[in-house]
Amino acid sequence: MMATINKSNSMRRSMSGRFISFESSFSWISFVIILSCGCSCVYLLHSVVLSRHKFSTVHNFSSSVTQCDTNIFTVEQSLFASSTKDLNRTQMETVKRTQAQPKEGAALSRVVFAIAGAAKNWPKRKEYVKKWYNSAEGVRAIIWLDKQVNETWEPDAPPFKVSGDTSRFSYTFKGGRRSAVRLARIVSETFRLELPDVDWFVMGDDDTFFFPMNLVKVLSKYDHRKMYYIGSNSETHSQNVFFSFKQAFGGGGFAISYGLAMELAPMQDSCLLRQGIQSICWLKKLHLDFLTITRGVGYDRYPHLYGSDDRVFACMSELGVSLTKESGFHQMDIQGDPTGLLATHPQTPLVSIHHMDLFYPIFPNRTRLEAMDHLLKAAEVEPYSLLQQSICYADHGNWSISISWGYVVQVYKGFLTPKDLETPLRTFNTIRRKNADVDFSFNTRPVPQGLCMRPSLYYMQSVNGSSARIDGLIESIYRKTNDLKRQGKCAEKLRPLTSVHRIRVLKEPTKDSWFEAPRRSCCQVKDWSTDSIEVHLTGCQHGETFLGITE
16 A cells, blocks of 8 residues: 555656746746737738738638748749739739730830939929920820929920829938939830830830930830840949949930830739738748748848839849840930030930939030930931941041040041040040040040140031932031130141031941941041031941952
8 A cells, every 4th residue: 555655646746847847838938929920910911901902802811821931932823913903804814915026116106105203303394305205206104203283284395294103112221312212113004004006115214315216126026925124234433333224224315125124023023022921931931030030020031222223123133134234325424515425426326314313415515405305306317326426537637536426526736546435535524524535434535635636526417308409419508516625726737627617527327237247437538628528427348447448
C-alpha cells in the first residue's frame, strides 16, 4: 500500500513538473505567437477595409491567400488581377483585329498626346500647347490637371481632365513634389478612357513643344502592336546619373505603344503601391519574427523616387521593357543660348523641345513664344528638314559654312573639319549652370576666346512654300544678326563676309530614303556677291564628300 502511495506521489510530482514546464513554455513562446498573429490580423482587416474596392469578391481574396507559397510578387499580381478586367471586350477585340493586320506607318489621327499640367501653370503655358496642337490636322491631345481651372476653357485648346486621386500612394522624397505620383499615371489614365482608334500614347509636359508630323514619321518605324517605350535622356550628365541613362525624360516626351499601354495600365497601380499581403503569407507560414511580419504591410516599392519619369521607368523595368532611344526628343536641360546645341541636330527628325522658359529665345529679338512660332513656320513647309545640318566650304576652304536648315547659318573664317562643325559649341550651360565638357551627355567644343574666331550668325528670316519652289528646291532666307561690338572689331579681318547680310539657301525636299539611311545633304556655294551668298543643298552624288569629289 505504501509503495502504491509513494508511486502515486511520484507520478504527481512528475506531472506537476511537466505542467510547470509547459506553463513556462506557453507563457513565452505562445504569447509571442498569439500577439504577433493578433496584431497582424488587426492590421490586415484594417488594410482590407481601406482597400476593399480593389477586391472583386471574397473568393478572389481567399484565392490570393492560398497562393502564399509562391513569391510575393505573384500574390500581388493576383490581387490586382481585377484591374486587368478593365480591358473590356471592345479593347480586346481591337487588339486581336490589329494583330491580324499588317503593320503600316503611323497616322497622326491615331496618336494621343497625354499632357501633364497643373491648374496654376495653365494660364502661362497654354499658348505653347495651342501652337503645336493647332499646327497640323488631326492632332489629338488631353491636358491632365490637378484640379479645375478658374477660367473659361478656350475652344482652340485641347480638352482637359482632372487626374484621379493618388492619396493612397506614399511619397517620401524630401523636398520633392508629390504631384509626381499623379503625373506618373497619366498614360494609364488616358488608356482607361477607351478612346477609339489609338495606336500610340505620347507623354509630355505643358511646356513641351511637339512637332507632330515629325513624331509620326519617327513612330512609323515601329509596330504599335508590340511593346515600345520610346524617348531620350537629358542633356545634363548629372541628371542621367541621378535618374538613369535607361530612362526616358518626360519633359522631352516619350511614346508608349498601344501594346505596351495595354500591359502597363492594369499593373501600374500595383507597381506603385503594394498592398499588405506579405503579412498574410508570413502568418500562414507561422514565422515568429514579428518585425518581419509587420514590415511588409502596406509597403510601397517606389515612394523614395523623386519624379514621375523614374516611376514610369520603374514600372517598365518590372514589365521587362527597355527604352528605345530616339534623339529627336529633347529634354533641353540647359540654360543660356541654345544655338550651339540646336544648330548641330542629330540626323533624325526634330520631335520636341522642352523647357523653353529656361533658355534664351531660339531666335534673337523675339519672345520665346514668337521664336517658337517662327520655327513652326519652317516646319509647316518642310518638317523633316528642320534643324538638319549641312556643311560646305568656300574660297578653297578659307570659309567654313554650317547650315541648320530653317534655323541658322554659321560662317567661320578659316577651315574647320566636318567633325568639328558637327560638334556643338558650348554656347549653353547645364541645368545646374555648369559648362565643362564633362558636364554634358554628348561631345561639345568650347566657344573660341577670340571674338573674330567665332562664327557669324545668320538666322532664318523666311521659308517659302511649294508654290515658290525653284526647280523643285525650297527657298529659305537667313539674315545676319546685329552684333555691333563684333562688327566694329572684326570688320577688316572678316572681309568679304563683313558686307554679306543675306544668305539664300535652296534645298531639295527630304526623300524617303533618308529615313532608312540618313545622310547629310551635300552643299555647294553657287554665288558669293557683295551683300549675299547663295547655297544649294542636294543629295550627295557617288564619290562626293563635303570637301569635294573624290577620285
